[in-house]
Amino acid sequence: MENRRRQGELTRPDVSIVVVNFNSGKLLRRCLESVFQRLKGLSVEVVVVDNNSLDGSPQMVAQEFPTVKLILNDTNLGFARAVNQGIRASRGRYVLIINPDVVFLNGGFKELIHYMDLNPRVGIAGPRVYDDETKRSVQLSCRRFPSPMNYLFSRYSLLTRLFPNNPFSRRFLLTDWSHDAIRQVDWVSGCCMLVRRELLGELGLLDEGYPLFFEDVDLCFRARNAGWEVVYFPEAEIAHFVGSVRAQMPFRNVIKRHQGLWRFYRKFYCRHKIAAPFVFLLIYLRMVYLLFVIFFKRYAPFFLDLVLIQCALALSYLARSIVEFPWFERAVRSYLSVAPWYTGVQLFLLYVFELYEPARSRYRDYLDILPRVVKAVSLGTVMLVFIAFFSREFYLPRSIVLLGWLFNVLLLTGWRWGHLWISQRRRSPKRVLIYGTGALAELVRDEILRRPALKLSPVGFVRSPAEPETSRVEPILGTLGDFQHLIREKNVDEVIYAPDKRSNEELRVLVEQCEQVRVDAQIAPDLFEIVTGRVHLEHFGLPFLDPVTIASHRAYLRLKRLFDVAASCLVLIFLSPLMALIALAIKLDSPGPVLFRQRRVGKDGKEFTLYKFRTMSGEPETPDEMLEEDLARLTSVGRFLRLTRLDELPQLFNVLRGEMSLVGPRAECVALARKMAREIPYFEERLRVRPGMTGWAQVEFKYTTSVEEYRRKLQYDLYYIKNMSFSLDIIILVKTLWVVLTGKGAR
Numbered sequence: 001m002e003n004r005r006r007q008g009e010l011t012r013p014d015v016s017i018v019v020v021n022f023n024s025g026k027l028l029r030r031c032l033e034s035v036f037q038r039l040k041g042l043s044v045e046v047v048v049v050d051n052n053s054l055d056g057s058p059q060m061v062a063q064e065f066p067t068v069k070l071i072l073n074d075t076n077l078g079f080a081r082a083v084n085q086g087i088r089a090s091r092g093r094y095v096l097i098i099n100p101d102v103v104f105l106n107g108g109f110k111e112l113i114h115y116m117d118l119n120p121r122v123g124i125a126g127p128r129v130y131d132d133e134t135k136r137s138v139q140l141s142c143r144r145f146p147s148p149m150n151y152l153f154s155r156y157s158l159l160t161r162l163f164p165n166n167p168f169s170r171r172f173l174l175t176d177w178s179h180d181a182i183r184q185v186d187w188v189s190g191c192c193m194l195v196r197r198e199l200l201g202e203l204g205l206l207d208e209g210y211p212l213f214f215e216d217v218d219l220c221f222r223a224r225n226a227g228w229e230v231v232y233f234p235e236a237e238i239a240h241f242v243g244s245v246r247a248q249m250p251f252r253n254v255i256k257r258h259q260g261l262w263r264f265y266r267k268f269y270c271r272h273k274i275a276a277p278f279v280f281l282l283i284y285l286r287m288v289y290l291l292f293v294i295f296f297k298r299y300a301p302f303f304l305d306l307v308l309i310q311c312a313l314a315l316s317y318l319a320r321s322i323v324e325f326p327w328f329e330r331a332v333r334s335y336l337s338v339a340p341w342y343t344g345v346q347l348f349l350l351y352v353f354e355l356y357e358p359a360r361s362r363y364r365d366y367l368d369i370l371p372r373v374v375k376a377v378s379l380g381t382v383m384l385v386f387i388a389f390f391s392r393e394f395y396l397p398r399s400i401v402l403l404g405w406l407f408n409v410l411l412l413t414g415w416r417w418g419h420l421w422i423s424q425r426r427r428s429p430k431r432v433l434i435y436g437t438g439a440l441a442e443l444v445r446d447e448i449l450r451r452p453a454l455k456l457s458p459v460g461f462v463r464s465p466a467e468p469e470t471s472r473v474e475p476i477l478g479t480l481g482d483f484q485h486l487i488r489e490k491n492v493d494e495v496i497y498a499p500d501k502r503s504n505e506e507l508r509v510l511v512e513q514c515e516q517v518r519v520d521a522q523i524a525p526d527l528f529e530i531v532t533g534r535v536h537l538e539h540f541g542l543p544f545l546d547p548v549t550i551a552s553h554r555a556y557l558r559l560k561r562l563f564d565v566a567a568s569c570l571v572l573i574f575l576s577p578l579m580a581l582i583a584l585a586i587k588l589d590s591p592g593p594v595l596f597r598q599r600r601v602g603k604d605g606k607e608f609t610l611y612k613f614r615t616m617s618g619e620p621e622t623p624d625e626m627l628e629e630d631l632a633r634l635t636s637v638g639r640f641l642r643l644t645r646l647d648e649l650p651q652l653f654n655v656l657r658g659e660m661s662l663v664g665p666r667a668e669c670v671a672l673a674r675k676m677a678r679e680i681p682y683f684e685e686r687l688r689v690r691p692g693m694t695g696w697a698q699v700e701f702k703y704t705t706s707v708e709e710y711r712r713k714l715q716y717d718l719y720y721i722k723n724m725s726f727s728l729d730i731i732i733l734v735k736t737l738w739v740v741l742t743g744k745g746a747r
Contacts, residue, residue, distance in 0.1 A: 016092030126188025190216025664692025
C-alpha cells in the first residue's frame with residue numbers, strides 16, 4: 001500500500017490547470033494553445049469545465065485538444081461552482097485557475113513552481129499580468145483587501161478618476177511599486193491564480209455563494225487569516241484580455257460585482273447591525289453610478305439622434321414658416337401625432353445601416369458615413385410619405401418633407417463627422433509594415449491608402465520565403481530574417497500579415513518576433529472582414545467554416561426557422577391578392593406557365609424545386625447560358641417583376657417547406673452550382689446553411705453574370721455564414737426593402 005502511494009505521488013502532475021468556459025471558443029483555443037506551447041518542462045493536466053456553451057467550443061476542445069479533460073454541464077453553474085468541479089476532478093500538486101481569455105507569454109511558471117516548492121508556506125501565487133501580448137502595459141492584478149475606505153478609491157471609482165495619484169488609491173491598488181520584484185500581497189487576481197492543494201484541503205474550495213466576482217479575494221483572505229502567504233511572482237507572465245469574455249453583458253457584470261462586494265463585506269467586516277445598512281447604501285450608490293455611466297456611454301448616440309431628428313423637423317417648420325401658409329397648425333398637429341412612431345423608425349433605420357457600431361468606427365471615413373445616413377433618412381422619409389398618403393387625418397406639406405430630409409441628413413451626418421474628426425485627432429497615426437509582396441499585400445496597401453480614417457501609414461513590405469523575387473509592390477525592405485531589425489529601424493507600430501500563401505509555422509515565428517519587440521500583429525483577412533464585410537478566399541490555406549462554426553449558431557437557427565414560417569405565412573396571407581393579379585398579368589402578357597420551376601441546390605447539397613413567377617420566354621439550357629443576361633427574352637410584365645423583385649414571391653412556399661430561408665446565400669441551379677464548384681474554391685461551403693430569398697451578397701453586390709463576379713460574391717456569403725445572427729437578418733431584410741425601392745441590383 002505504501003509503495004502504491006509513493007508511485008502515485010511520482011506520477012502526479014505538477015499542475016492541474018482548471019479553465020471554466022462559457023461561449024468563449026476563440027479565446028479558449030488561444031489559451032489552450034499557449035498552455036501546451038509555453039508550459040513545456042512541467043507535468044501538466046488540463047481540465048476544462050464547460051457551462052453549457054452554445055458556440056461549439058466543447059466540440060472544438062474535444063477535436064483539437066484530445067488530451068484535455070472536458071466536463072460538460074447541462075446548465076450554467078456559475079464560475080465558483082464550476083471551478084470547484086474542475087478542482088475535484090484534478091490530481092496535480094498545484095491547481096492553476098485561469099480564465100479562457102488568458103494567454104501564457106513565457107515559461108516562467110516552471111520557476112514559480114520551484115519557488116513554491118522551496119517556500120512551503122506560500123499557498124497562493126499570481127503572475128505578472130499584461131493587457132495584451134505586446135507587454136506594453138501591466139494590469140493591476142494584485143491589491144490590498146477591500147475595506148469601506150479602500151473601495152472609495154478603487155480602480156474605477158470617481159475619487160480615483162478625479163485624483164488618480166492620491167495616497168489612498170496608490171495604497172489600495174499597489175501602484176507605488178514597479179511590479180518587477182517578488183513580494184507578498186493581500187490578494188492576486190483570479191484570472192490566473194496558482195493554489196497549493198494542501199491549502200484547499202485545509203480551507204476548502206471556492207465560496208459558491210459569490211455570483212461571479214470576489215471568489216479570488218475571498219480565498220486569499222481566508223488563506224492570509226490561516227497563516228498562508230500570498231505572493232506576486234513577476235517572472236511568470238501572462239496576457240489577460242480583460243473583459244473579453246464578459247464584454248457582452250456590462251450591466252449584468254456591474255450588478256454581480258457589487259453583489260459579490262456586499263457578500264464579502266457582510267462575511268468578513270459588517271458584523272455590526274448599525275454599520276451594515278450604511279455599507280450597503282454606499283455599495284448600492286456606487287453600483288447605480290457605474291450603471292448610469294455605462295448606460296450613458298452606450299446609448300448617448302441614440303439620445304443625440306433622437307434630439308437631432310426633432311430639431312431637424314423643427315428647423316424645417318421654422319424655414320417653411322418664413323413663407324406663411326394657412327395649414328401650419330394642422331401640419332404641426334399631424335406631425336406631433338406621428339412623431340413617436342417616426343422617430344422610432346428613423347432610429348431603427350440608423351441602426352440597420354450600421355451607424356451605431358463603435359467597433360467599426362476606426363475603419364470608417366467621411367464618405368462611409370454619408371451614404372449610410374442618406375439611405376436611412378430616405379427610407380424613413382418614404383415611410384412618412386406613405387402614412388401621409390393613406391391617412392386622411394395626417395397632413396404634411398411636401399416642402400416640410402424635403403426640408404426635413406435635408407436637415408436630418410445634415411445634422412445626423414454632421415455630428416458623426418465631428419466625432420470622427422475628434423477621434424482621429426486624438427489617435428496618432430500608426431506606421432505599418434506589411435508582411436507579403438503578392439496580390440493580398442497589394443490589396444492591403446490600396447485599402448489603407450484609400451481610407452485615411454484608418455490612420456495607418458505603410459512604410460514598406462517584407463518578402464515571405466515562399467514568394468517569388470518579382471513582386472507587385474514596393475519598396476521591399478527585406479525578408480523574415482531582417483524582420484526585427486526593420487521594426488526597430490522604421491519605428492513600426494503594427495505588422496499586417498498578408499502573404500498569398502499561408503504557413504502556420506511562419507505565422508507563429510512572426511507573432512513571436514512581434515511579441516519580443518512589442519508591436520501589434522494583424523492578419524489581413526480579419527482587417528478585410530471588418531473594412532469590406534467580406535472574406536478573401538484565395539488567401540486561406542484550408543476551409544475555415546468547420547462544423548464547430550455552424551454548431552455555434554444552433555439556438556439562432558431554431559429561432560430563424562420559427563421566424564421564417566411565421567413571416568412567410570403572414571406575407572402570403574396579405575399579398576395573396578397581389579400574387580393573383582401578377583399571375584393574371586403573366587397569363588395575359590405571353591403564352592406559357594405562370595410559375596417558373598427549376599431544380600436548385602439547397603442545404604447540404606440537397607436538390608429541390610424552386611418556384612418563381614415566369615419573367616422570360618423560354619429558359620437557358622447550359623451553365624454558360626445561365627451566366628449571360630439575355631434581356632431579349634424578358635417579357636413586358638417580366639421586366640417590371642424583375643425590377644421590383646416581385647417575381648420571387650412564390651419562393652415563400654419553398655420557405656414554408658423548409659427548403660429555403662428568408663435570408664441566406666442565393667440558391668443556384670444544379671448545373672451552374674456544379675460549374676462554380678469546379679472553378680471556385682470553397683464554393684460548396686455556402687451549402688452549410690439554407691439558401692435565402694435575400695441575403696448579404698444580394699443586397700451588397702450586384703447581380704452576378706460571370707465566374708469572377710461569383711467568386712467575389714461568394715466572399716459576402718461566407719462572411720454572412722461566419723457572422724450570422726438574428727439582428728443581421730433583420731438588417732438584411734430592411735436593406736432588401738431599400739434595394740427594392742431604389743431598383744439597385746435589378747436584373
